[in-house]
Each structure stands twice: as C-alpha cells, then as structure tokens.
Amino acid sequence: xxxDLINIANxxxxxxxxxxxxxxxxxxxKVQEVYSLDFDYLKxxxxxxxxxxxxxxxxxxxxxxxxxxxxxAEFIIYTTQIITNICGTLALLAVLFxxxxxxxxxxxxxxxxxxxxxxxxxGMALGNSPTIRNIHxxxxxxxxxxxxxxxxxxxxxxxxxxxxxxxxxxxxxVSYIYKIGYIxxxxxxxxxxxxxxxxxxxxxxxxxxxxxxxxMNASNDEEIAFSLMAITHDPxxxxxxxxxxxxxxxxxxxxxxxxEKEKIQIxxxxxxxxxxxxxxxxxxxxHELWLATTWHQDYVIMKKTTELNSIKESLNREINLAEQDSxxxxxxxxxxxxxxxxxxxxxxxxxxxxxxxxxxxEYTKVTHIPKRRGRKPNLDKQKGPDGRKHTPKENKSSAKxxxxxxxxKGRRGRKPRSATVLA
Numbered sequence: 001x002x003x004d005l006i007n008i009a010n011x012x013x014x015x016x017x018x019x020x021x022x023x024x025x026x027x028x029x030k031v032q033e034v035y036s037l038d039f040d041y042l043k044x045x046x047x048x049x050x051x052x053x054x055x056x057x058x059x060x061x062x063x064x065x066x067x068x069x070x071x072x073a074e075f076i077i078y079t080t081q082i083i084t085n086i087c088g089t090l091a092l093l094a095v096l097f098x099x100x101x102x103x104x105x106x107x108x109x110x111x112x113x114x115x116x117x118x119x120x121x122x123g124m125a126l127g128n129s130p131t132i133r134n135i136h137x138x139x140x141x142x143x144x145x146x147x148x149x150x151x152x153x154x155x156x157x158x159x160x161x162x163x164x165x166x167x168x169x170x171x172x173x174v175s176y177i178y179k180i181g182y183i184x185x186x187x188x189x190x191x192x193x194x195x196x197x198x199x200x201x202x203x204x205x206x207x208x209x210x211x212x213x214x215x216m217n218a219s220n221d222e223e224i225a226f227s228l229m230a231i232t233h234d235p236x237x238x239x240x241x242x243x244x245x246x247x248x249x250x251x252x253x254x255x256x257x258x259x260e261k262e263k264i265q266i267x268x269x270x271x272x273x274x275x276x277x278x279x280x281x282x283x284x285x286x287h288e289l290w291l292a293t294t295w296h297q298d299y300v301i302m303k304k305t306t307e308l309n310s311i312k313e314s315l316n317r318e319i320n321l322a323e324q325d326s327x328x329x330x331x332x333x334x335x336x337x338x339x340x341x342x343x344x345x346x347x348x349x350x351x352x353x354x355x356x357x358x359x360x361x362e363y364t365k366v367t368h369i370p371k372r373r374g375r376k377p378n379l380d381k382q383k384g385p386d387g388r389k390h391t392p393k394e395n396k397s398s399a400k401x402x403x404x405x406x407x408x409k410g411r412r413g414r415k416p417r418s419a420t421v422l423a
Contacts, residue, residue: 025104050095081188
C-alpha cells in the first residue's frame, strides 16, 4: 500500500478539533475510559499497552535536562505535533506505534514510509496523510461542526466585527507507555519522548499511578478537567477461538467414543497437534477427557464433559457481554459520525414554512403554568455556634477531592462511554 500525501497549506484541509477515537484496522485492541486508579481490573485484560491522559491545555516548564541526549529514546517511535487539533489522534497513534500488535495495513504502511524520518518530518507526514485525516474527520459529524471547531481565526476581522469572543476549552492529550525498561511520556508538543522512571513490565501500571496522581492534583480547579483512557488487549476474538476449541473437542470425543484404543489415540494426537495451546482454561480437562475416552471410562467421561460444558457456559456469558459492549460502541461511533445538522436544518425550515413553530409558541403561552413563588433560602450565610451569621469558608481540602472520586465522575460530567474497539 502506497502512502499518499497532501498539501496542508490548503485551508480546506485543516484538521477539526475533536476528542475522537478513530478506527484504523487494528486487531484485538480496544480503548476504554478509566474511572479509578485501582488498576486491578485492567490487569485481567492484560496486556495494557498504554494510557492517554486528557486535560486542559496549560503551559509547562521544560525540565533542566531537556536538551540532553538520551540514547534510549532512539527506540521510541515519536511524532512531533505539527498540525493543530491532531493531539487526540496523535496520542492514540503514539501508543499503537510502540507496542507489539497487529496494526493493519494503513499504520504499517505509514511506519514503513516514515521509518528513517525525524519526529518533525514524521509529524509533517502524519498531517499530510489524507486517509488518516479523513478517519479523524469522520467524527466531526458535519462540515458545519468541523467549521465551528476549526481554530483558524483572523483576529483582525474579529476586531472589526460585532462577534463576541467566548472562552474555548482546549484539551491536550498525552500518552504513557512502557518500553525497554522505562515508563515514557509521549507529548507531541515537547519535541522528544520523556523518560520518567525505570520499572519492570509486570508492574509498570502500578509504577505509573503516582505519576498520574501528581498530574491530576496539579490542577487547582474545582471542576474536573481531565479524563484517562487505557489502551488494552481486546480478548473477544481469543475467547471465541477458545470456545471453538471446546466445541471441536466435544464433537470429536462423541465421534470416536466406543472405537478401538489405537484409533482414539490417533484422533487425540491429531487434535492436540491442531490445538497445541495449553494456556486456555480447559486445557487440563480436555487432556483428561481424551484419556478417559481412550480407556472407555464412562464415569470419568461424563464428569469431565460436565466440567467442560460449565467452562463453555461461563465463556459464552463473557462473549455475550463483550459483544454487547462492542455493539454499543459501534452504535456510539455511528451516532458520532452521522450528520444530524442537515436533518435538523431541513426540519426547522419546513416547520417555519408550515407555521408550526408559531403554533407551538402560542400553545406554550396558553398552557404555561407559572412557577410557585416563595422565599429563597439564604445559603450565603449560616449561623455559627455563637448565634451570629457567618459566611462559610471553602474547605481547601474539599476543593481537591480524592483522585479516585475525581476520575470516577469523568470529565465535565460526560456520560461514560463504552469501550471503543479499534477494528
């Protein structure tokens, strides 16, 4: 697959400002929001490939050793952020580029094309990729929304117009990965990967906790202005394969049951040569079941068949739940991509032409029920033990809630999203 580039100088090819989770054809990987720094449940979905931390964009001071050469950084695939509004996509790709997964044809072609590029040139190539840009923009829902979010504003024109400038929340995305014995911070604005701390791969997410806590507590804002996402292994396909092995095992057992010992042994050897994986849950039970079948031990066959069916039922429940989550994520993706603006624009145009809006307004006036009037309680002042009124002072400790409570609530009160599968 050849990798095509475009001219980013064209204003029409600017990137929309989007908190997107694009799909790139990656297999067995999913992105899910994290609501607690208790990462024990993530360990069950190991490996955890990386984390993406999203927070309000703030200026940060560079470290004293920023200019020092780090030979270990040569092993990190790092991309400098050149294009505006690409930091969410860049953070996701930063993780996918540095882990051992099936990345798909698109990302593998990009890595091969930029293999010897500097971080800046790789950032330029990423910004010039029409395919990746189109995947990113698929979440803009409409040209109208994309235009609203694009930050290419002419301040001179704004100064001469009657437009009102409003504060815009800009979020920045930073990735954290483990590679070659260290935890790395990959921030496209810092010019190079930052080595944070040495640790073992088995406990790297535990070593990352204090780093994330410091970053979360660095904000003095009362509002929750960050979110955390984990890029993990998606076990759905491996669970389906495991279920297929169990079904094949039981089917072959039923076919050879009652045959001569030598024929059963041939079938048993053929089965385990086809499925040599001993890491699945029912591996031991299948071996015992085949041996019992070889020796015509009917009671043991019945017992082991029951045990294997029990594992199948549990696995079926897990697969059904995972497929339900995947379907919900797919529906959420379709809703994000659908252009509602065209429909709503036409709806209100026709409603205006048919005088429906005026009729609704008159109906609202007639059926309006006035609110019950009453005294508002004075919450500004409270009586203290001395009987005098005091203005309550904010408890500084309460202004900074626990990290777990903060992250559980999610960013800006957004409804938690289901996991997004990158397939």
